[in-house]
Amino acid sequence: MVVEQQVRVGVLLRDWRHRRRLSQLDLALLADTSARHLSCVETGRARPSRTMVLRLCRALDVPLRERNTLLLAADYAPAYLESSLDEEGMASIRSALDAMLTAHEPYPAVVVDRQWNLVTGNRAMGVLMDGIPPHLLTPRSNVYRLALHPDGLASRLVNFGEVRALFLDRLLRQVNATGDTRLRELYDEVSRYPVPEDDGETGHPPSPIQVPLRIRTPHGELSMFSTMATFGAPADVTLSELAIELFYPLDEFTTQALRALGTDQHE
Template identity: 75%
Template sequence: MKSEPPSRVGPLLREWRRRRRFSQLGLSLLADTSARHLSCVETGRARPSREMLLRLSTALDIPLRERNTLLLAADYAPAYRESGLDAPYMASVSAALDAMLTAHQPYPAVVVDRCWNVVTGNGPMALLMDGIPPHLLTPRPNVFRLVLHPDGLSSRLSNPGQIRGLFLERLLRQVHATGDPDLRELYDEVSGYPAPAEAEGGPAPAAGTAVPGPIQVPLRIRTPQGELSMFSTMATFGAPADVTLSELAIELFYPCDAFTAAALRALGGESGPVG
């Protein structure tokens, strides 16, 4: 009699538990089960119910895409659909994104997917991408390539070493948190770019911009108008039930000083939206 192949769900679940640094007892308490049952699931001696897998996924804060992977590994149907932004039932989401991007003008804003590929952006974002060579814009611009590649924004930064360190640290944290192989591949690529030397010369910062501020590493970009200094915040959708929506993030840039704010207001109407 042919034996059944071992289930993949146990090893996957154990990998997520270890990534989140939970003991079996700690996770079982959060998921309202027993440590013994959890041990049996991880070793393949017990088949978890669909409800149990969803409870464990919630306790471990597993991304929706990977929750579907866990369910499929246990021979259950995925719990979360993955839709394009052009799907009819995503119309309210697309409208919300458009509203946020428009309202944020004249400051740059961009929507990215889980691998930091640009989905869309507002007009001021196009100003930051001015002069970026075509090979970094196709098939889709990627934020980490745009900023860290020697042919990209890196050559126009006044603090490229600081930005490189900040971006690589951010991406590596995301790799460890998600275990996403595509993010790991992106990290391996961009961390292999040659490390830039700190910029010398170029336009002097506007008066007052050297005063220490609340942002440790601002994005300092040299432009014909002078040095623009910005920081960013990230926004995501609360309680998403769609894989695509759960992986979208909106990065909103703000000026660090009055000079940058005035320059962005003056330039804001000169470019169309990105994407």
């Protein structure tokens, strides 16, 4: 059993090293160990200590969930908890998320997990979610399905071709960086969605944002860009996989339209 575990953790570590495109010597230098010892670990001839597994994980920038997987493969207990956001110990995190989302109004903001499922959002997200059919909202809304499915935002995006290319490239890079099989399945699914014959792309003035979100709404064409925020130095798997996407107006028309919508929502 011990030998099988040594082989398993060695294979997993080698896969992560290849994913990061590092040689054994490169990784050994980053992890302050010898290339010879690393070779023995990868081939199963040596069992790495718990400290060594974590040191290699840090050097390889392995996500916390997969660090636990590597520890279990080496017959060690997981190092990181995985808490539900509903737990009492996460109350401060829920409070911080609520404060960020509310403070960002009247501009849209949403919290997503690693698979890009929507965890929560603010009231201003209604401008993007309006008209989305129920089958894209259950069991969980997913950013990529909402944006790229023909029944979602695809038909309303003025620059759908640009947005689609950007989204697929971003998702594929995340798949390659994490090795997450569920993200791979999501990529395979959304990349097969049919592309509208006329994606509506038209000429627009130069923008400081390479691919803004240009969307047709009953209030006019809104132009937005987004930024992503994450929690610093997370020690919990759930927290490490959360991201907050904040949308901002790209022009004065969008600014005024979103502010007007925000005023209506508060009345």
